[in-house]
Amino acid sequence: MKILVAGGAGYIGSCTTEYLLDRGHEVVVYDSLVKGHRDAVDPRARLLHGDLADRDRVFEALRAERPEGVIHFAAFIEVGESMRDAALYFRNNVANGLNLLDAAVDCGVRKLVFSSTAAVYGMPATVPIPETEPTKPINAYGESKLIFEKMLRWYNEVHGLGYTALRYFNAAGATERRGEDHHPESHLIPIILQAAMGQRPHVQVFGDDYPTPDGTCIRDYIHVSDLAQAHLLALESPLCGSFNVGSGSGFSVKEIIQVAREITGKPIPVITAPRRPGDPPRLVSDSTRARTELGWTPRFDDVRTIVASAWAWRQRHPNGY
Ligand code: UDP
Numbered sequence: 001m002k003i004l005v006a007g008g009a010g011y012i013g014s015c016t017t018e019y020l021l022d023r024g025h026e027v028v029v030y031d032s033l034v035k036g037h038r039d040a041v042d043p044r045a046r047l048l049h050g051d052l053a054d055r056d057r058v059f060e061a062l063r064a065e066r067p068e069g070v071i072h073f074a075a076f077i078e079v080g081e082s083m084r085d086a087a088l089y090f091r092n093n094v095a096n097g098l099n100l101l102d103a104a105v106d107c108g109v110r111k112l113v114f115s116s117t118a119a120v121y122g123m124p125a126t127v128p129i130p131e132t133e134p135t136k137p138i139n140a141y142g143e144s145k146l147i148f149e150k151m152l153r154w155y156n157e158v159h160g161l162g163y164t165a166l167r168y169f170n171a172a173g174a175t176e177r178r179g180e181d182h183h184p185e186s187h188l189i190p191i192i193l194q195a196a197m198g199q200r201p202h203v204q205v206f207g208d209d210y211p212t213p214d215g216t217c218i219r220d221y222i223h224v225s226d227l228a229q230a231h232l233l234a235l236e237s238p239l240c241g242s243f244n245v246g247s248g249s250g251f252s253v254k255e256i257i258q259v260a261r262e263i264t265g266k267p268i269p270v271i272t273a274p275r276r277p278g279d280p281p282r283l284v285s286d287s288t289r290a291r292t293e294l295g296w297t298p299r300f301d302d303v304r305t306i307v308a309s310a311w312a313w314r315q316r317h318p319n320g321y
Pocket of ligand 1: 079187204205207219253276
């Protein structure tokens with residue numbers, strides 16, 4: 001299949017690009033390189049440098065490449081930032097993404113797979129969370145992704161564009177060559193590993209008074225290669241709709257830090273910091289639908305394997321890409 005990966009220089013996008021290429025697909029990456037890294041793009045892929053905000057450039061890319069499938073990763077992803085600058089999230093994640101949808105319709109793309117998020121659920125009443133749980137985001141990032149999911153539904157109904165929205169829980173871990181590297185870093189596992197390497201003095205635990213057994217937030221960490229697998233299955237599937245992709249197991253911030261201490265053999269000092277606005281206490285997936293309807297079978301859904309893979313990558317790339 002020929003696949004255009006928007007945001008293929010980012011963390012999940014670059015790992016998915018590698019996964020698709022390893023399985024014989026042809027990949028064209030479209031990325032602004034605002035957050036992504038040129039060096040994260042697999043040399044077997046072709047990189048088109050462009051922003052989704054540039055409508056002409058997006059149309060030009062799709063018309064020249066004529067991909068069968070599109071995977072759309074290109075978005076801003078920080079909950080905390082979205083609560084300081086909501087407009088940034090609606091402009092980039094919603095308005096700019098529309099250009100990609102229009103170009104996909106224009107070029108007769110068969111299927112578009114969209115990076116959605118567990119943040120669409122807000123404070124779920126049912127945990128593990130099934131897709132039938134009401135969507136009520138509590139941060140602007142989650143709302144921006146939910147709006148895009150709704151647009152996909154209407155583009156399917158009105159224009160016949162096939163789509164799958166994958167609601168990721170917490171992407172984590174690394175392949176041999178590609179890992180998580182944001183500037184500045186805001187995600188828990190890379191921050192913990194930077195502290196293990198002595199690159200930061202401590203890890204701040206954002207809130208230890210949540211209604212969870214140890215008071216810290218519980219998340220469902222899923223290996224980035226397992227997420228990559230879900231994208232390919234979604235592209236190949238005729239089914240449209242939204243699917244959770246997570247391991248189904250929850251770990252608190254303190255538990256992840258403890259796992260990292262065991263894997264790295266480093267002390268990893270922590271300090272307690274205020275809660276981060278927009279953080280729900282507990283997000284754990286029920287991913288039965290992805291397993292039964294897409295045939296998704298995660299291979300690395302063990303938190304130790306996930307942290308160990310991230311640690312191996314970080315040791316090889318102490319300063320990221
Ligand atoms: N977190 C934390 N300290 C940090 C970064 C994150 O305590 O320096 C917490 C955060 O509040 C959340 C969890 O770790 O409960 C995972 O956060 P991350 O930003 O990695 O992913 P998110 O859940 O926002 O997608």
